[in-house]
Amino acid sequence: MADSVPPAPSKEWVLDAETEYRFELDPDTSFAIKLVRGRAEIFGAELVQGKKYLFALECKAAVYTWQGCTIEVTGQPSTEYVSEETPMAPYANVHTALEQMRVRALSKARGSPLPPGENADSKFLEAPRVLILGPENSGKTTICKILANYAVRTGQGWTPVLANVDPTEGAWAIPGTLSAAAIPGPIQTYSPANPLGSAATTAPLALASHSLVPLVSWYGHTDTKRNPLLLDRLVRNLGENVNDRFDLSPEVKASGLIVDTPSSFASSSSPTDHRQKLIKACVNSFRINVILVVGHEKLNVEMQRAYGSYVTVVKIPKSGGVVEIDSSYRERVQRYQLHTYMYGHAVQPPAGVTGGTLGGETLSDLVLSPSSTVIKFGDLSIYQIGTENMAPSSALPINAHRQVSEMQPVPVNPASPGSGLLGSVLALLSPFNPDENERYDEEILDLSVAGFIYVTHIDVKQRKMTILSPNQGSVVGKTALIGSVEYQDQ
Numbered sequence: 001m002a003d004s005v006p007p008a009p010s011k012e013w014v015l016d017a018e019t020e021y022r023f024e025l026d027p028d029t030s031f032a033i034k035l036v037r038g039r040a041e042i043f044g045a046e047l048v049q050g051k052k053y054l055f056a057l058e059c060k061a062a063v064y065t066w067q068g069c070t071i072e073v074t075g076q077p078s079t080e081y082v083s084e085e086t087p088m089a090p091y092a093n094v095h096t097a098l099e100q101m102r103v104r105a106l107s108k109a110r111g112s113p114l115p116p117g118e119n120a121d122s123k124f125l126e127a128p129r130v131l132i133l134g135p136e137n138s139g140k141t142t143i144c145k146i147l148a149n150y151a152v153r154t155g156q157g158w159t160p161v162l163a164n165v166d167p168t169e170g171a172w173a174i175p176g177t178l179s180a181a182a183i184p185g186p187i188q189t190y191s192p193a194n195p196l197g198s199a200a201t202t203a204p205l206a207l208a209s210h211s212l213v214p215l216v217s218w219y220g221h222t223d224t225k226r227n228p229l230l231l232d233r234l235v236r237n238l239g240e241n242v243n244d245r246f247d248l249s250p251e252v253k254a255s256g257l258i259v260d261t262p263s264s265f266a267s268s269s270s271p272t273d274h275r276q277k278l279i280k281a282c283v284n285s286f287r288i289n290v291i292l293v294v295g296h297e298k299l300n301v302e303m304q305r306a307y308g309s310y311v312t313v314v315k316i317p318k319s320g321g322v323v324e325i326d327s328s329y330r331e332r333v334q335r336y337q338l339h340t341y342m343y344g345h346a347v348q349p350p351a352g353v354t355g356g357t358l359g360g361e362t363l364s365d366l367v368l369s370p371s372s373t374v375i376k377f378g379d380l381s382i383y384q385i386g387t388e389n390m391a392p393s394s395a396l397p398i399n400a401h402r403q404v405s406e407m408q409p410v411p412v413n414p415a416s417p418g419s420g421l422l423g424s425v426l427a428l429l430s431p432f433n434p435d436e437n438e439r440y441d442e443e444i445l446d447l448s449v450a451g452f453i454y455v456t457h458i459d460v461k462q463r464k465m466t467i468l469s470p471n472q473g474s475v476v477g478k479t480a481l482i483g484s485v486e487y488q489d490q
């Protein structure tokens with residue numbers, strides 16, 4: 001009977017130069033955009049003429065054109081309009097400045113002479129290492145995408161590293177993580193479940209040919225205030241890992257780094273010392289040399305005072321297109337991310353649209369079938385870092401010592417009624433160092449994530465539990481970390 005469904009409504013929009021078409025989708029709807037004439041981009045990623053791009057899961061985005069274009073849209077967005085006021089010109093200026101830094105850094109790395117008149121002071125020969133700060137809904141993640149996409153679009157072969165230290169956002173994995181990946185090609189926008197494009201963490205590598213393989217670490221909470229000490233350590237680890245990666249390749253190093261941060265780093269409702277410590281951890285560990293503050297005068301002044309002597313601090317405008325997303329939308333997006341990690345995307349294109357791609361992939365390639373496995377309690381060593389609902393050390397009375405530190409790995413007994421395991425997300429960690437001499441007490445805090453599993457059933461009597469995993473690999477003998485991220489099968 002599919003033939004009798006009338007095709008979804010289609011409409012053409014003619015966009016003038018330097019304008020953008022903005023749209024927002026309702027839940028359970030999909031949408032298609034085709035570039036008919038001219039040139040256009042979505043957050044810096046160019047559209048190919050004639051190709052049908054699909055969008056789903058309450059995606060909110062914009063098609064921008066520098067020279068003017070015509071697009072055909074199919075489906076019914078909840079909001080759509082064209083805006084003539086965008087901050088794309090200042091963003092492009094920032095890109096140009098970063099590009100000059102890349103070119104100079106590569107010349108230095110290769111020992112090539114600098115163009116005449118260029119400053120040979122080593123301070124001006126560093127690749128850009130950019131930290132993006134701004135309040136909620138200022139468009140930080142979108143700016144990261146635009147800047148990374150402009151870098152890969154130059155055709156210079158850059159592979160900038162994008163790092164996400166915002167655990168409220170799933171980036172390439174799921175909420176509760178920090179991650180970093182080198183970006184070899186344009187990041188597509190198509191669903192808030194994959195805000196930075198698709199990645200292959202545990203899902204089969206064949207899943208998506210455009211997948212990145214990011215480095216992921218598990219903080220385990222979506223609230224940055226929950227365990228700031230742990231967050232600080234993970235930020236430093238990620239910085240070290242990125243620096244190690246840079247040491248392996250002068251080309252990647254010259255491509256530079258862009259770091260996306262949580263809005264709590266800019267929010268006056270966060271304790272000032274936590275905020276400042278975490279910003280400092282980012283600046284130091286990622287060796288930041290440019291701070292971009294998105295539309296926040298006070299934070300800009302604060303950053304100028306704290307870092308202006310050795311870091312270039314620039315205030316950039318916020319786009320009027322950034323959607324004011326509320327907490328219920330955020331919760332839904334977190335659920336979409338957790339669901340997509342296990343099941344992939346099962347998107348139904350708008351009626352009548354065939355041959356569309358989602359994030360550059362054909363739809364049939366994006367559906368995953370996770371496996372549900374029963375394991376014995378002893379098969380997996382499960383820990384949590386610190387105890388639940390722990391106030392930070394700074395909130396304890398003077399001279400009071402906590403029994404369990406915020407950083408201490410505590411074994412979790414699945415048989416205990418208060419284990420909190422049922423419905424929880426567990427991060428499977430990469431193995432401990434095989435060399436006993438290299439092992440250390442807190443090594444578990446520094447292990448990267450190999451994948452995630454969800455606990456869907458616990459049978460205390462039989463001492464067994466059922467886990468959902470996106471791949472078939474055995475978990476026996478592995479170490480897992482629980483946090484406070486929960487999953488409910490939809």
Ligand SMILES: Nc1ncnc2c1ncn2[C@@H]1O[C@H](COP(=O)(O)OP(=O)(O)OP(=O)(O)O)[C@@H](O)[C@H]1O
Pocket residue numbers: 022023059060061062134135136137138139140141142143169192261262263319320321322323324325
């Ligand atoms: N110009 C635009 N037109 C339409 N939608 C946009 C535009 N810019 C950003 N958005 C959308 O607005 C939402 C919020 O943007 P973004 O995630 O970049 O903000 P953020 O500051 O990183 O958010 P957070 O508060 O989570 O840190 C996203 O869904 C994004 O796709």
